[in-house]
Amino acid sequence: MxxxxxxxxxxxxxxxxxxxxxxxxxxxxxxxxxxxxxxxxxxxxxxxxxxxxxxxxxxxxxxxxxxxxxxxxxxxxxxxxxxxxxxxxxxxxxxxxxxxxxxxxxxxxxxxxxxxxxxxxxxxxxxxxxxxxxxxxxxxxxxxxxxxxxxxxxxxxxxxxxxxxxxxxxxxxxxxxxxxxxxxxxxxxxxxxxxxxxxxxxxxxxxxxxxxxxxxxxxxxxxxxxxxxxxxxxxxxxxxxxxxxxxxxxxxxxxxxxxxxxxxxxxVTISSKVSSTGRRDKCLEWLDNQKPNSVMYICFGTTISMTNDQIEQVAVGLEQSGTKFIWVFRDADKGDHCTRARACCRSPSLPQGFEERVEGEGMGMVVRGWAPQPQILGHPSTGGFMSHCGWNSCMESIGMGVPIAAWPMHSDQPRNAILITLLLKVGVSVGDWDQIAKKQLVSSSMISKSVRTLMASDEGDEMRKRAADLGAALRTSxxxxxxxxxxxxxxxxxxxxx
The missing domain is CATH 3.40.50.2000 (Glycogen Phosphorylase B;)
Structure with a gap:
C-alpha cells in the first residue's frame, strides 16, 4: 500500500x-x-x-x-x-x-x-x-x-x-x-x-x-x-x-x-511475507517454478458470479490457449447482511475433471477462496491478468507492470476497460461489450485468442513493455x-x- x-x-x-x-x-x-x-x-x-x-x-x-x-x-x-x-x-x-x-x-x-x-x-x-x-x-x-x-x-x-x-x-x-x-x-x-x-x-x-x-x-x-x-x-x-x-x-x-x-x-512493492502466519502461499510456490512472464492470472473480483455455461467456456479457452494460468475460482461475496433464496446461493462449478487435469499436467492451478493478488501480480512469472476491470484491480495490475485481458461486466468496468485497452494501451479486450452487456456467452475461441494475443505475440510484448513503463512511473510517483x-x-x- x-x-x-x-x-x-x-x-x-x-x-x-x-x-x-x-x-x-x-x-x-x-x-x-x-x-x-x-x-x-x-x-x-x-x-x-x-x-x-x-x-x-x-x-x-x-x-x-x-x-x-x-x-x-x-x-x-x-x-x-x-x-x-x-x-x-x-x-x-x-x-x-x-x-x-x-x-x-x-x-x-x-x-x-x-x-x-x-x-x-x-x-x-x-x-x-x-x-x-x-x-x-x-x-x-x-x-x-x-x-x-x-x-x-x-x-x-x-x-x-x-x-x-x-x-x-x-x-x-x-x-x-x-x-x-x-x-x-x-x-x-x-x-x-x-x-x-x-x-x-x-x-x-x-x-x-x-x-x-x-x-x-x-x-x-x-x-x-x-x-x-x-x-x-x-x-x-x-x-x-x-x-x-x-x-x-x-x-x-x-x-x-x-x-x-x-x-x-x-x-507498489511486495515484501516476502505473504500472510499473517508467515507461511508462503501455495500458488506463489507454484509460480516460483514457472518461466518469467509465462503465467496468466485470472480473477473477476468480488461481485461477479458466472453461469456454469460461461465457466465452461473459460475453462476450454484456457486449455486451448496453451498458456499456463492461475485461476481464482470463487463465487461473489454475499455477506451476512443479506439473505437470498437458497437457489440463488448455489455454488458455481468447473467442468468435470478440469481441475485435476490441468494441475496434473502442470498447466494451471485453481485457487478457491481468497488469493494474495498483489503478490501474484508482482511475481516475475506473471505476464498477464484476465480481469473484470474493477478500478482496484486495474491499479494493482498497472502498479506491477502487468497488462490486462479486459473482460468488464458492469458499472464503471466497461469504461475502465476502454482506458486500459484503447488509451493506455496496456490491454486487450476478451469479448465484445455489446455481447457481454446482453449476457451472451463469450466463446472459448474468443477467450483463447485474447490470452494468446496477450501472452504469446509481438503485440502482447509491446503491451507488456508499456505496462512496465507505467508501473515504473506509478512506483516513482x-x-x-x-x-x-x-x-x-x-x-x-x-x-x-x-
Whole structure:
C-alpha cells in the first residue's frame, strides 16, 4: 500500500507538517470489498501522518476488510492498530427476486445500499461525539454513501470530501457526455483521443433499482469540500486536469472544488511475507517454478458470479490457449447482511475433471477462496491478468507492470476497460461489450485468442513493455518529491490548516 513508502519517512520530514491540531477524520466506505479496501488503505495513509482516523461500517464488513488486508504481504499492522473501527449491526437485506438466476449485474450492490441506509444514524451520533472535542472533523466518504453523511452540513466544524473508487477517465467521460461532448472545457482544449471513442452507456449492466439507488446518493454531493481519487497524475494526468477545469466551470457554480489524486493506495512493492502466519502461499510456490512472464492470472473480483455455461467456456479457452494460468475460482461475496433464496446461493462449478487435469499436467492451478493478488501480480512469472476491470484491480495490475485481458461486466468496468485497452494501451479486450452487456456467452475461441494475443505475440510484448513503463512511473510517483507523494502532503496540509 502507499503507506509502506512512509516507513522510513519520519514525522519531522513529512513536508513540514506537524501535529494534527485536534483534527479527526471519519471514513465512510461503501460496503463492497473493493470500495472498503481502498478507503482502508487511505485510512492507513492518513494515519501515517499522525492524524486520528475513525472507520465506520457494519460489523461484518469491517471484520471482512480487516481480515483480507491481513492476507497481504504489506506491513500494515502498525497503521491498522491506530485506526478506530466502529462496527454497527445491520439488519439483514432480503432480496425480493428469488428466481435463482445467476447474475453479473449490479444486483449485488443492493445489500450495500441497504447498509448505507442504516449508517446515517450511527454516523451522525459519532460525528456529534467527535465534533465536540475536535477543532475540525473531516469526513471522507464514498460517493455511494453520500446520503449516510448528509447531516454533516448541520455541524459547524465538519467538512466532507468524496472519494471516487473509479478512474478519473470514467468520471470525466460521464460529465463530458452530459455536456454534449464539447471540444473545449473552460478554455482547455480536449486534445486526448476520446472524441471518436465509443463509450458504453452508464445504464448498461446496471439494473433499474441500482440506478435509482445511485441517483439517490448523487443528490447529496453538493455540500462536498473536495474530491479524492484513487489514481495518480502519472497515469491519468490529462483527465484529472480536465476534471479540475470542469469543476471550476460547470459542476460547482458556488465554490471551487479541489481535487487530489491520492493513488496508488494499493501495494507498489511486495515484501516476502505473504500472510499473517508467515507461511508462503501455495500458488506463489507454484509460480516460483514457472518461466518469467509465462503465467496468466485470472480473477473477476468480488461481485461477479458466472453461469456454469460461461465457466465452461473459460475453462476450454484456457486449455486451448496453451498458456499456463492461475485461476481464482470463487463465487461473489454475499455477506451476512443479506439473505437470498437458497437457489440463488448455489455454488458455481468447473467442468468435470478440469481441475485435476490441468494441475496434473502442470498447466494451471485453481485457487478457491481468497488469493494474495498483489503478490501474484508482482511475481516475475506473471505476464498477464484476465480481469473484470474493477478500478482496484486495474491499479494493482498497472502498479506491477502487468497488462490486462479486459473482460468488464458492469458499472464503471466497461469504461475502465476502454482506458486500459484503447488509451493506455496496456490491454486487450476478451469479448465484445455489446455481447457481454446482453449476457451472451463469450466463446472459448474468443477467450483463447485474447490470452494468446496477450501472452504469446509481438503485440502482447509491446503491451507488456508499456505496462512496465507505467508501473515504473506509478512506483516513482510515491517516492519523496513524486507527484503522488506531493498530493498526499497537500491534502493533509489542507485538512490540518488553521
Amino acid at each position: 502507499a503507506t509502506q513508502h512512509r516507513q522510513q519517512h519520519d514525522q519531522n520530514k513529512n513536508g513540514g507538517l506537524k501535529g494534527t491540531g485536534s483534527v479527526i477524520v471519519i471514513m465512510v466506505p461503501f460496503s463492497l470489498q473493493s470500495h472498503m479496501n481502498q478507503l482502508l488503505q487511505l485510512s492507513c495513509l492518513i494515519s501515517s501522518y499522525n492524524v486520528p482516523v475513525h472507520y465506520l461500517g457494519s460489523t461484518f464488513c469491517n471484520s471482512q476488510v480487516r481480515n483480507r488486508v491481513h492476507g497481504g504481504s504489506n506491513p500494515v499492522d502498525q497503521y491498522l492498530s491506530k485506526i478506530h473501527f466502529h462496527d454497527f449491526p445491520i439488519p439483514p437485506y432480503v432480496y425480493e427476486d428469488e428466481d435463482g438466476s445467476d447474475s453479473n449485474s449490479s444486483d449485488n450492490f443492493l445489500p450495500c445500499f441497504h447498509v448505507t441506509e442504516h449508517l446515517r444514524q450511527p454516523f451522525f451520533a459519532l460525528l456529534q461525539q467527535l465534533s465536540s472535542k475536535a477543532r475540525r472533523v473531516v469526513i471522507i466518504h464514498d460517493v455511494l454513501t453520500s446520503s449516510a453523511v448528509q447531516d454533516a452540513r448541520s455541524v459547524a466544524n465538519a467538512e466532507s470530501y468524496t472519494f471516487n473508487c473509479a478512474s478519473a477517465f470514467n468520471i470525466f467521460s460521464h460529465y463530458w457526455e452530459e455536456m454534449g461532448k464539447p471540444s473545449q472545457i473552460g478554455g482547455h482544449e480536449i486534445s486526448i483521443p476520446i472524441n471518436n471513442l465509443y463509450l458504453p452507456s452508464v445504464l448498461e449492466g446496471l439494473t433499474p433499482e441500482s440506478i435509482r439507488k445511485m441517483d439517490h446518493e448523487y443528490q447529496f454531493l453538493g455540500s462536498r469540500s473536495g474530491e479524492l481519487y484513487n489514481t495518480s497524475r502519472s497515469i491519468e494526468g490529462n483527465f484529472l486536469g480536465l476534471l479540475s477545469k470542469l469543476t471550476e466551470t460547470t459542476i460547482s457554480n458556488e465554490k471551487k472544488i479541489n481535487i487530489w489524486a491520492m493513488g496508488p493506495l494499493n501495494p 510515491t517516492d519523496e518529491g513524486g507527484v503522488s507523494r506531493m498530493e498526499w502532503d497537500s491534502f493533509v496540509k489542507h485538512i490540518l490548516r488553521s
